[in-house]
Amino acid sequence: MREMDKAFDFKTAQTRWYARWEAAGVFTADRESAKTPFSMSLPPPNITGNLHMGHALAYTLPDVVARLKRAQSFDVCWVPGVDHAGIATQVIVERQLKEEGTDRHKLGREKFLERIWAWKAQNQDDIENQLRRLGASVDWTRKRFTMDPDLNRAVRKVFVEAYRQGRIYRGPRMIQWDPASQTALSDLEVKHVERHGHLWHLNYPLADGSGHITVATTRPETMLGDTAVAVHPEDERYTHLVGKLVKLPLTDREIPIVADAFVDRDFGTGCVKLTPAHDPNDHAAGLRLGLPSLTVIGFDAKMTREAGAAYAGLDRFECRKKVVADLEAAGLLAKTQSHTSMVACSDRTGAVLEPLVSEQWFMKVDEAAKAALEAVRDGRIKFTPEHHVAVWEHWLTNIQDWCISRQLVWGHRIPAWTCASCGALHVELEAPPACPGCSSDDLVQDPDTLDTWFSSALWPFSILGWPDETADLKRYYPNDVMCTSYDIIFFWVARMAMSGLTWMKEIPFRQVYFNSLVRDEGGQKMSKSKGNVIDPLEVMDEFGTDALRFTLISMSAPGTDIALSRTRLEGSRNFCNKLWNAARFVQMNLTDDVTLALDPEFGEAEHWMKGRIAETLKAVTEALEHFRFHEAADLLYHLVWDDFCATYIELAKVNLTSGTPAQKAAILHFLDFILRALHPLVPFVTEEIHEAVVADRLKPGEPRMLAQRAWPLGDPLLSRPGGDATLIPRFQEVLSAFLRLKAENGVDPAKRVPAVCSVRELAPFAEAFKAIARLESLEFPSGDLASPTRAVAVVAGGTAALDLAGLKDPAAEKAKLEKEKEKLEKELAGLRGRLDNPRYLEKAPAEEVEKAQALAAEKAARLEQVRALLG
RNA sequence: GGGCGUAUAACUCAGCGGUAGAGUGCUACCUUCACACGGUAGAAGUCCCAGGUUCGAAUCCUGGUACGCCCACCA
Numbered sequence: 001m002r003e004m005d006k007a008f009d010f011k012t013a014q015t016r017w018y019a020r021w022e023a024a025g026v027f028t029a030d031r032e033s034a035k036t037p038f039s040m041s042l043p044p045p046n047i048t049g050n051l052h053m054g055h056a057l058a059y060t061l062p063d064v065v066a067r068l069k070r071a072q073s074f075d076v077c078w079v080p081g082v083d084h085a086g087i088a089t090q091v092i093v094e095r096q097l098k099e100e101g102t103d104r105h106k107l108g109r110e111k112f113l114e115r116i117w118a119w120k121a122q123n124q125d126d127i128e129n130q131l132r133r134l135g136a137s138v139d140w141t142r143k144r145f146t147m148d149p150d151l152n153r154a155v156r157k158v159f160v161e162a163y164r165q166g167r168i169y170r171g172p173r174m175i176q177w178d179p180a181s182q183t184a185l186s187d188l189e190v191k192h193v194e195r196h197g198h199l200w201h202l203n204y205p206l207a208d209g210s211g212h213i214t215v216a217t218t219r220p221e222t223m224l225g226d227t228a229v230a231v232h233p234e235d236e237r238y239t240h241l242v243g244k245l246v247k248l249p250l251t252d253r254e255i256p257i258v259a260d261a262f263v264d265r266d267f268g269t270g271c272v273k274l275t276p277a278h279d280p281n282d283h284a285a286g287l288r289l290g291l292p293s294l295t296v297i298g299f300d301a302k303m304t305r306e307a308g309a310a311y312a313g314l315d316r317f318e319c320r321k322k323v324v325a326d327l328e329a330a331g332l333l334a335k336t337q338s339h340t341s342m343v344a345c346s347d348r349t350g351a352v353l354e355p356l357v358s359e360q361w362f363m364k365v366d367e368a369a370k371a372a373l374e375a376v377r378d379g380r381i382k383f384t385p386e387h388h389v390a391v392w393e394h395w396l397t398n399i400q401d402w403c404i405s406r407q408l409v410w411g412h413r414i415p416a417w418t419c420a421s422c423g424a425l426h427v428e429l430e431a432p433p434a435c436p437g438c439s440s441d442d443l444v445q446d447p448d449t450l451d452t453w454f455s456s457a458l459w460p461f462s463i464l465g466w467p468d469e470t471a472d473l474k475r476y477y478p479n480d481v482m483c484t485s486y487d488i489i490f491f492w493v494a495r496m497a498m499s500g501l502t503w504m505k506e507i508p509f510r511q512v513y514f515n516s517l518v519r520d521e522g523g524q525k526m527s528k529s530k531g532n533v534i535d536p537l538e539v540m541d542e543f544g545t546d547a548l549r550f551t552l553i554s555m556s557a558p559g560t561d562i563a564l565s566r567t568r569l570e571g572s573r574n575f576c577n578k579l580w581n582a583a584r585f586v587q588m589n590l591t592d593d594v595t596l597a598l599d600p601e602f603g604e605a606e607h608w609m610k611g612r613i614a615e616t617l618k619a620v621t622e623a624l625e626h627f628r629f630h631e632a633a634d635l636l637y638h639l640v641w642d643d644f645c646a647t648y649i650e651l652a653k654v655n656l657t658s659g660t661p662a663q664k665a666a667i668l669h670f671l672d673f674i675l676r677a678l679h680p681l682v683p684f685v686t687e688e689i690h691e692a693v694v695a696d697r698l699k700p701g702e703p704r705m706l707a708q709r710a711w712p713l714g715d716p717l718l719s720r721p722g723g724d725a726t727l728i729p730r731f732q733e734v735l736s737a738f739l740r741l742k743a744e745n746g747v748d749p750a751k752r753v754p755a756v757c758s759v760r761e762l763a764p765f766a767e768a769f770k771a772i773a774r775l776e777s778l779e780f781p782s783g784d785l786a787s788p789t790r791a792v793a794v795v796a797g798g799t800a801a802l803d804l805a806g807l808k809d810p811a812a813e814k815a816k817l818e819k820e821k822e823k824l825e826k827e828l829a830g831l832r833g834r835l836d837n838p839r840y841l842e843k844a845p846a847e848e849v850e851k852a853q854a855l856a857a858e859k860a861a862r863l864e865q866v867r868a869l870l871g
Numbered sequence: 872g873g874g875c876g877u878a879u880a881a882c883u884c885a886g887c888g889g890u891a892g893a894g895u896g897c898u899a900c901c902u903u904c905a906c907a908c909g910g911u912a913g914a915a916g917u918c919c920c921a922g923g924u925u926c927g928a929a930u931c932c933u934g935g936u937a938c939g940c941c942c943a944c945c946a
Contacts, residue, residue, distance in 0.1 A: 007908070192943080199946085217946060230946095254875085264945050272946050281944045286908085341946090355944095390875060391941065398942085487941090521883080554894085555884075561939085563883060567895045585905030631887070634893070649905080657904095736912090743912045749901060762895040774903075789875075827890065839926040848889060853888070 004587055008580035009121050010544030011690040016756055018088050018132045019709075025630030026070075026707045029724040030144040031471045038074035040066065040508075041460050042138055043484045043492070044146060046085035047123045051130040053518040053526060053564065054485060056536040057552045059136045060271035061515055061629055064553060065135050068624050068679035070289055071711035077476045080131065081144035081462045082124050083421050086411040086452040087348045088183050092409075093119055109409055109447075119144075128248070130537065135545055135683050137707075142472070144454040147412065154430050154462035155412045158503060163416075167364045167502075168404070170425070174283045175345060175360055175848075179301035180351035182869050183407040184360050186451055187400060188490055189352060190341035199339035200324060201269060203332040204229060207245035207254050214334050218269025218325070218341055221320040222275040223248070224307040225296035226255055230272050230285060233259035237270060249332050250323065251308060280355050293357065301354055302640040305483045316354070361405035361414060361448070367500035369396040375497060375507050382626045384513045385559040395490050400841050403550035411449030412829055418444050425733075457495035459731060460508035482509040485517065513627045521565040546682035547573035553681050554633035558612050572680045575637060576685045579678070582645045585690040586671050589656045589665055595697040600666035600717070603650040604764065608721020611642045613673050620677060621713050636678055644674060647732065651768050668697060669717060676712045684709065730796055731765050737793040737800045738773040744816060745809045752776040756785050758798035775802075786869055787803045794820065794865040798857065817870050824863040 016734030029037075031832060040062055041639040045055055056835040062078065064806060070076045091114050096101050104112040124145065131138065144151060162168040175184040203212040215229055224247055233239035234713050238257070245254045249417055261284060263272050276293040278287025286293055297309040301309045303319045310326075311319050327333045344353045349636045353470035373396045383389050387614045405414060416427045420442035426432050454461070455646060460482075464473040476502070484493060491828075502612070519525055527533065539548045550572040589694045602610065616639045623631040648670070649656070655663040672694050690706035703709060742749055755775040762769075764778045770778055786792055790801040791808050793818075831852055834840050841849060 004905095006906075044940045072891085215946085219946080262945090266911085267945055274946095279944080279946075281946070284944085342943090344944095385876095387875065394942070405892095438900070490942095517940090523883090557885065560884080561877090565883060570908075571894055574906095578906065581906035583905085588905075616946065634885075638893085645905085646910090739911055740913090743939070746900095750912065752901070772903090830890070834927075837926055841926085843926050844889075852889080859890095 004584040004650035004689075006578050006584075008544075008685055008688070010546060010684060011541075012134070014133065014545045014684045015541070016132075017687045018135065021137070021707050022132070022140060024705065024708075026506055026705065027066075027076075027139050028412060029139050030075055031077075035075035037077060037475050038066075038069045039077040039479045040079075040481050040483065041463060041479055042078060042080040042136070042328075043482075043488075044081040044083040044144075044456070044459065044796045045131075045160065046088055047082050047120050047128050048088045048125065048191070049127075051127060051134065051536055053148075053534055053536050056134060056548060057518050057556070057562065058483060058485055058515050059131065060135055060549045061513065061556060061627075061678070062481065063136045063549075063683075064624065064629060064632075064680045065481060065483070067683065068621075068711065070280060070707075071680070071709065073677065073710065074634065076137075076159075077142070077472070079142045079144065080128075080136070080140045081146065081459075081463060082127060083456060084120070084145065084147045084410065084452065086406060086408050087183065089116060089120070090408050090410040090754065091181055091349065097832050098414035104409065107501065111163060112409055114171060115290065122161075126331060132604065133540060133545060136547065136835055137683075138665070142463070144251050146452070146459070148836070150465070151455060151458070151462045152412055153429075154466055155450065156415045157467045157627040158454075158458060158499070159415055159450070160427055160429050161503075162306065162363065165658050167367075168361060169364070170361050170405075170428075172271040172357055172358050173362065173403075174280055174355055175351045177299060177356040177358070178346040178351050178353055179299065180346065180349040181408070182299065184403055184405060185346060185353065186403045186453075188453075190344050191347045192576070193345045194340060195343040196338065197343075199268060199337040200327075200333065202273070202327055203219070203250070203333035203334050203704055204249060204273075205332075206241070207247050207278045212332075213241060213246055213257065213271055214269045215271045215273040217273055217550050218339060219275075219278075220310075221303070221316055221318070221471065222278045222296065223273055223323065223398040224251060224275045224303070224319075225275045225277050225294040225682055225763070227276055227286065227291045227294055228255050229257045230260045230274050231257065231270060232263040233261060233272055235263070237263050249330060250310070254739050258289055258291075260289060261572040277357060278355055283355070283356075288545070293812060295357070297354055297356070299356065299358075310575050323577070324688055358395050359448075360403050361416075363402040363404050365399055365402055366817040368502045369399045371501040372396055372494060372497040375501060380507050381497065381509065382511050384489050386513065387511075387559065390745075392621075396494060401613055403426050404454050405446075405579065407447075408449050408453055411452060412455055414446040414448050414450060416446040418446070420444055424823050426628065436786040453491050453495055453525075456492055458503070459500040460496055461504050462498060466504070471588045477504065478507050481513060482512045483513045483515060486514040489514070496791075516559075517531050517561045518552070519561050519563050521564045523561070539569060541568045544576060544684070544686045550575060550682050551645065553629045554637070555627040558581070575641065576682060579682075580685060580689060582640070582649060582864070583671055583675075585649065586656065586667055587693045589696070590668060591664075591694070594661045594664040594668055595699070595703075596665070596668060596694070597699045599663055600669050601660065601662040602666060602720065602722065603655075603663075603704070604620075604723055604727050605648060606666045606670075606726040607720075608725060609648045609670055610718055610720060612639060612648075612723055613670060613677075616643075617673070617677055617713045621711070624680070633681060636674075636681065640674060640678070644670065647728065649685050650772055651731075651765075653771070655765065667692070671720070672681060673712045673715070675706060676709050679706050679722075692706070696726055702806050705785040727761065730759065730761055731768070733772055733795050734759060734762060734800045735769060738769065738775065738802060741793055741800075741802045741804075742773075742790045744812050745804055745807055746812075747804060747807050752775060752802040753807075755779075756781055756786055757788070757801070757805070759794075759795065760857045762799075776852060794869070796862075799865060799869075814870070817866055821863065821866045821870065824859055824866060827864060830858060 066076050066078045176190050178185055199216050201214050201216050203214050205212045241257045242259045244257050248255050274282045276283050277295040294306055297316050298304045301315045301316050305312045418425055419440055421440040422438040424437040460479055461477050475821045496508045552569045616635050620635050622634045675686045675690050687706045695704050752774050754777045756779045766778045784797050785801045789805045792799050792801040792806050
């Protein structure tokens with residue numbers, strides 16, 4: 001048996017074990033198994049980067065669940081994978097090309113794609129290895145990439161079916177255009193950012209020369225594309241002008257003044273310029289009123305020829321300056337106000353978006369949204385924490401059609417072909433050899449790709465082999481649990497629900513657990529620009545993976561964000577080390593004949609420890625099954641530190657060093673229970689200890705690796721009858737009293753003094769008292785212990801005292817007793833107040849009253865002792 | 872403009888109807904034969920404010936206040 005080091009060396013442990021688990025197939029699901037299946041899908045990380053702290057949390061929590069379920073004898077299928085991350089990936093590779101002095105247009109579509117695939121291969125390996133370092137117990141034999149050929153087949157299948165059903169359509173519509181990445185975006189990819197700008201008041205002269213009308217705008221450059229000015233139909237200030245024409249400044253056009261109820265009379269001047277080509281509101285109004293649309297800004301965010309010779313080719317923001325200057329020069333700038341507004345920006349590139357009309361593909365989602373709403377309302381899908389339901393309801397009831405086409409190269413290519421000769425559009429699973437209409441073979445595939453989330457939406461079933469009816473699909477769909485971050489509830493969770501219900505006719509998962517967001521020590525969101533990012537890879541190097549996991553788990557109270565701090569990480573590392581050293585101490589004292597096959601011998605301490613483990617295991621199981629990870633971590637922390645290390649091992653030291661094999665077997669069993677209970681949370685340190693201490697002492701037939709051992713809840717040993725559960729807490733109180741008396745009287749803790757105690761039931765613990773509190777002797781006499789040389793403390797059921805002779809500090813003792821008396825009197829007064837209230841006695845549950853009475857009796861007894869000692 | 876969340880010890884957070892808790896930090900002491908990534912003892916809280924429900928409220932309700940987040944086309 002290997003000797004254990006003085007401190008837990010996590011670096012070697014965490015590289016050794018994952019490879020062994022994986023090689024032994026511990027994480028491989030078995031579709032032939034007779035066990036009950038339990039399935040999850042890993043939210044696929046983007047191939048664009050390293051694991052960040054959000055991933056660490058989002059993958060640790062389901063790993064706890066997976067390891068628990070595996071131990072509870074479920075056939076766990078947790079499928080991992082990575083996401084191609086359309087825009088993000090393309091932006092990164094394009095940036096690399098730029099550094100090399102080239103770009104994707106020079107390279108050409110095919111070469112560019114090759115380049116991205118090569119980059120992807122490297123990154124995928126990296127991120128997969130980072131997942132392994134984290135300990136994520138996923139089934140690598142089933143790993144997927146969102147652009148794998150069979151996932152592409154699923155995407156094409158959905159696209160073609162949806163098109164045939166009329167759920168997918170193509171058409172010119174106003175979309176949000178990102179000039180930086182040169183693609184359309186969906187509404188979800190738009191972030192509204194507060195920007196300080198101006199509100200310019202512009203005078204538009206009336207064509208008949210009878211004055212002017214003043215409009216207010218934040219985007220003066222768009223005035224070059226105005227096709228009307230709108231006022232509210234009931235705005236008396238302007239009704240007389242409706243129908244008149246104004247002369248649009250800086251152009252030679254005349255445009256009408258129209259009335260529409262969408263105008264807010266109280267904003268600006270109450271007159272709004274209408275630019276149907278460049279504003280979603282104006283676009284809608286233009287359609288309502290039959291106004292022409294004039295595109296003055298192009299896809300490159302530069303002004304078009306339509307903007308006029310003076311402005312064509314200018315960047316939109318340059319043009320803004322020029323338009324303002326020109327209007328001012330013409331005396332038409334009435335006022336410039338500073339103004340703060342929410343500007344639509346790309347979530348990905350940060351660029352200011354341009355609303356533009358263009359030909360795009362859209363998906364109708366109203367029906368699917370209803371189904372998804374229904375599934376949550378009727379409880380088929382449950383959310384933890386539940387408050388996310390409100391957000392879900394709001395978004396899905398106001399959902400708009402989804403713009404799914406992207407003008408990107410990296411992604412699933414849209415399976416649509418246009419005939420170059422007859423112009424017919426064909427949406428097919430495979431490229432048609434010739435146009436079914438005119439037989440021309442000159443078919444051109446749509447160059448666009450699909451929104452990344454289109455393939456993500458199919459993830460829970462596409463990874464199991466859909467559209468084929470595979471055995472995996474039958475067994476593992478729907479998933480039991482989906483653990484993910486709430487910031488992608490719309491992007492991903494809602495869309496998975498909608499597509500699952502549409503294509504599988506069945507929910508994709510029964511339970512969604514939304515994990516928290518990880519923030520920095522001060523509660524700030526981590527971001528590169530703030531420089532407060534804590535890198536999980538570095539944390540794993542410095543504190544160990546187990547410490548990182550334990551910290552995240554212990555801070556994962558549902559519904560609150562996590563402020564990750566160094567001190568918490570240190571605390572978790574210390575905890576792992578504490579466990580390690582307790583195990584090391586046990587191991588040092590075990591002889592080869594001590595095994596888990598021995599029938600252990602229980603004394604009072606063992607009965608108590610057994611009870612503590614049994615209670616804790618029950619509570620931990622309950623907590624984990626309800627996603628109260630922090631509660632499980634807290635319970636186990638105290639079980640290990642307070643109960644096992646501080647109390648039990650101290651009491652068992654005699655047995656441990658000189659006991660019989662049967663007595664030592666009890667200790668071994670307890671350590672074994674603790675390792676099994678902690679393994680889902682801190683797999684590396686527990687496996688390492690298991691190897692060093694337990695693996696050679698297992699019962700015949702038990703798996704040698706902890707990762708394969710069973711969850712210990714319900715083990716017969718934990719319900720062995722016997723023992724007085726109150727004895728150990730009373731022992732602890734008396735022990736603590738002895739130690740305190742030494743401290744209070746300024747006695748060196750190492751000085752051995754004679755002691756007495758009136759609680760005679762504790763006599764069997766005399767040796768433990770003497771060893772731990774370092775007493776010279778300990779008697780359990782009957783009668784009054786008080787004496788001038790004794791320092792006395794009141795404990796439950798009696799008194800405990802040290803014979804200090806000249807060392808006693810009477811003043812300190814008196815002060816202490818006075819303080820205790822005050823406290824007891826106050827507590828007793830509170831209890832009496834309650835118990836003397838007839839309405840309390842009448843209305844409170846009997847159980848409560850009894851508890852209060854017992855407590856009052858105990859306090860009264862103590863108070864009496866204290867008073868007696870004070871004389 | 873809507874919606875959600877959070878306010879508890881110096882810090883970070885649990886608890887959420889029946890004697891105020893943890894970790895870290897702080898003070899004093901301890902090189903006790905598993906662990907100084909340790910041990911012992913201790914100090915430390917009008918549980919944001921104001922009302923209400925209740926025998927009883929940090930916990931439930933109402934209204935404030937302060938932060939944080941999400942959604943939304945007011946030019």
